[in-house]
Amino acid sequence: MTMTVPDAIERGRTLTVPALRAVVDRLNPRLRHVVAYHRGWVDAAGEPLSGSGGKLVRPALALLSAEAAGAPAEVGLPAAVAVELVHDFSLLHDDLMDGDTERRHRATAWTVFGADGAILAGDALLGLATQILLELPGDPARRAALILAEGVQDLVRGQAEDLMFESRSDITVADTLRMEDGKTGALLACSASLGAVLAGAGDELVNALAEYGSRLGTAFQLIDDLLGIWGDPSVTGKPVLSDLRSRKKSVPVVVALEAGGAAADELRAFLTSTGESTEAELAHIAELIESAGGREWTTAEADRQLKACENVLRSQSMPEQAEAELLALARFVTERDR
Numbered sequence: 001m002t003m004t005v006p007d008a009i010e011r012g013r014t015l016t017v018p019a020l021r022a023v024v025d026r027l028n029p030r031l032r033h034v035v036a037y038h039r040g041w042v043d044a045a046g047e048p049l050s051g052s053g054g055k056l057v058r059p060a061l062a063l064l065s066a067e068a069a070g071a072p073a074e075v076g077l078p079a080a081v082a083v084e085l086v087h088d089f090s091l092l093h094d095d096l097m098d099g100d101t102e103r104r105h106r107a108t109a110w111t112v113f114g115a116d117g118a119i120l121a122g123d124a125l126l127g128l129a130t131q132i133l134l135e136l137p138g139d140p141a142r143r144a145a146l147i148l149a150e151g152v153q154d155l156v157r158g159q160a161e162d163l164m165f166e167s168r169s170d171i172t173v174a175d176t177l178r179m180e181d182g183k184t185g186a187l188l189a190c191s192a193s194l195g196a197v198l199a200g201a202g203d204e205l206v207n208a209l210a211e212y213g214s215r216l217g218t219a220f221q222l223i224d225d226l227l228g229i230w231g232d233p234s235v236t237g238k239p240v241l242s243d244l245r246s247r248k249k250s251v252p253v254v255v256a257l258e259a260g261g262a263a264a265d266e267l268r269a270f271l272t273s274t275g276e277s278t279e280a281e282l283a284h285i286a287e288l289i290e291s292a293g294g295r296e297w298t299t300a301e302a303d304r305q306l307k308a309c310e311n312v313l314r315s316q317s318m319p320e321q322a323e324a325e326l327l328a329l330a331r332f333v334t335e336r337d338r
Contacts, residue, residue, distance in 0.1 A: 005055075005332070006060075006325060006328045006329050006332050007325065008060045008063070008064055008325040008326075008328070008329050009055055009056065009057065009060045009329070009332070011060070011063070011073065012056050012059045012060030012063050012064075012080065013055075013056050013059075013060075015059075015063060015073065015074065015077055015080070016056055016059040016060075016063075016077065016080045016081060016084065017056070019077055019080070019081050020039075020059075020081050020084060020085075021041070023081055023085070023128055023132060024036065024039075026128065027121075027124055027128075028124070030117070031117070031120055031121045031124050033046055033113075034092075034109050034113045034117045034118065034120075034121035035088065035121050035124075035125065037109055037112060037113070038088060038091070038092060038109040038121070039054075039088065040054070040104065040106070044107075044112050054104070055333075056084060057191075057329065057333055058080070058083045058084055058087055058187065058188065058191040059080035059081070059083065059084050059191070060080075060329060061083075061188065061191040061192045061195075061213060061326075061329065062076045062077075062079040062080035062082075062083055062191050062192075062194055062195040063076045063077065063080050063195055064076075064192075064195065064322055064325055064326050064329065065079070065191070065192050065193055065194060065195030065196045065197075065199075065209055066079075066195030066196060066198060066199045067195070067319060067321070067322040067325075068195075068196055068201075068205065068209060068316075068318040068319065068322040068323070068326065069195070069196040069199035069200070069201035069205060069318070070199070070318075070319060071195075071198075071199035071200075073195075075195065075198050075199050076194070076195025076196075076198055076199070078132050078133055078135075078136055078141075078144075078198065079133070079144060079190075079191075079194035079195050079197070079198055080191075080195070081129075081132055082129040082130070082132045082133050082144075082148060082194070083129070083148070083187060083190055083191040083194065085125045085126070085128050085129040085132070086125070086126060086129045086148065086151075086152060086155070086187055086190075087187060088122070088125050089122040089123070089125040089126040089129070090122075090155060090159070090187070091103070092109055092110070092118045092119075092121055092122035092125070093118070093119065093122045093159075094159065095108040095109065095110055095118070096108075096110040096115055096118050096119065097159075097163065098246070099246075109121065126152070129148065130145055130148065130149065133145040133148065136198070140197055140198050140199070140200050141198065143197050144194045144197045144198055147190060147193065147194060147197060148190050148194065151186045151187055151189060151190040152186075152187075154181075154182045154186035155182055155183060155186045155187055156182075157182045158178075158179050158180065158181065158182025158183030158184070158186065159182075159183055161175075161178075161179040161182070161183075162179055162183055165179065165249050166247075166249070169268070169271075169272070171249050171254055171257075172254065172258065173251065173254050173255055173258055175254075176249065176250070176251050176254045177218065177251065180217075180218060180221040180222070180225075180251070181214060181217065181218055183221065184217040184218070184220055184221040184224075185213070185214040185215070185216075185217030185218050185221070186214070186217070187217070188213040188214065188216050188217035188220070189210040189211070189213035189214040189217065190210075190213070191213055192209045192210060192212050192213030192216070192326075193206050193207075193209040193210040193213060196209055204316070205316055205318070208312050208313070208315065208316045209316075211312050212309050212312045212313055212326065212330075215305045215306075215308045215309045215312070216305070216306075216309050216330050216333065216334070218302075218305045219302045219303075219305035219306045219309070219330075219334045220333055220334060221251075222251055222298050222299075222301055222302035222305065223302050223334055225243070225250035225251045225252055225298055226252065226295065226298055226299065226302075228242055228243030228244075228248065228250055229241060229243050229244055229250070229252060229253075229286050229289065229295075230286065230290075230295065240279075241279070241282040241283065241286060244277075244282045244285050244286060245277065245282060247270070247271050247273075249271065251294075251297075251298050251301070252289050252290075252294030252295055252297070252298045253267065253271070253289060253294060254294075255289075255292070255293060255294040255297045255298060256288065256289040256292035256293065256294040259292040259293055259294075261292070263288045263289075263291055263292045264292060266285075266288060267285065267288055267289065267292075270285050302334060306330060306331070306334050309327075309330045310327060310330070313326055313327060
C-alpha cells in the first residue's frame with residue numbers, strides 16, 4: 001500500500017533542511033563530509049547529490065508540537081534541528097555497533113570513512129544538538145535542553161540494553177518493549193514535545209505530547225521489528241530476513257520464545273548457533289516465529305499503541321489542524337507494509 005506523504009512532512013522538510021545544512025556547516029570539514037554523506041547530501045567523494053536525507057519525521061513532529069501549543073511552526077525549528085542531529089548521532093553509532101554495511105540502499109558511513117570518522121561525527125552532532133537549544137534566550141530553551149539531555153540518556157540506555165540482550169537468554173517481552181521505548185520512543189517523545197516547550201506551553205500539554213511521541217515510537221519500532229523479518233528490502237533498505245540473519249531478539253522473536261513448545265526450543269537453538277544460515281533456514285525460522293504467534297501479537301500491539309496515541313491527543317485542547325496533522329503523521333509512520 002502506498003501512503004500519501006502528510007503535508008506536515010513536506011512543510012517540515014522545507015523549513016528544516018536549510019537550517020540543518022547551516023548547522024552542519026559549523027563542523028570540521030572532515031566531519032562535515034561524513035555527516036553530509038550520511039544524510040545523502042553528497043557522495044563518498046564529496047560531490048553534491050539531490051537527496052534531502054530521509055523523511056525527517058522527527059523535525060516534522062517538533063514543528064507540529066509548536067503549532068499544538070498555538071505558536072507558529074518556526075518557533076519549533078531549533079527543536080526540529082536538534083532532534084534530527086541526535087537522530088543522526090544515534091544512527092552513525094548504531095550502524096557501527098551493529099556492523100550494518102547498508103542504510104537507505106547506500107554503504108553506511110563507517111564503511112566509507114572508518115569507525116573513527118563515524119564515531120567522531122556522531123559525537124559532534126550530539127554536542128551541536130544541545131548547543132542549538134542553549135543558544136536561544138530564556139528559560140524555555142534551558143528546559144528544552146534538559147528534556148533533550150534526559151531523552152538522550154534514555155536512548156543510550158535502550159541501545160545499551162539492546163546490545164546486552166545479545167548475550168542473554170532470559171529476555172522477556174516486557175524487557176524488549178522497555179528497551180525499544182528507550183531506543184526509539186525517547187527521541188520521538190522529545191520530538192513531539194520540544195516545540196511546545198519552546199512555545200512556553202504548560203506541563204499538561206508538554207507531557208501529553210511526550211506520551212504521544214513515546215507511544216508512537218513504540219508502535220514504529222514494533223513495525224520495524226516486523227519489517228526486519230518479513231519486510232520487503234525495497235521498503236526497509238536492508239537485505240531480506242535481516243534481523244534473523246543477525247539473530248536479533250526483536251519483539252516477534254521474544255513473543256515466540258515465551259510461547260514455549262517445540263517451536264520455541266528450535267528458535268532458541270538457532271539464536272545460540274553460530275555461522276551463516278542459508279536463505280531456506282532463515283525462511284523456516286521466520287515461519288516458526290509466525291506459527292508461534294510472534295507476528296500476530298506484534299501487529300496487534302503496534303495497533304494498540306497507535307490507538308493510545310490518538311486517545312492522548314484527543315484528551316488535550318489544541319488547534320484542530322495541529323491535532324489532525326499529528327494523527328496523520330502517526331498513521332503515516334506506522335502504516336508501512338507489514
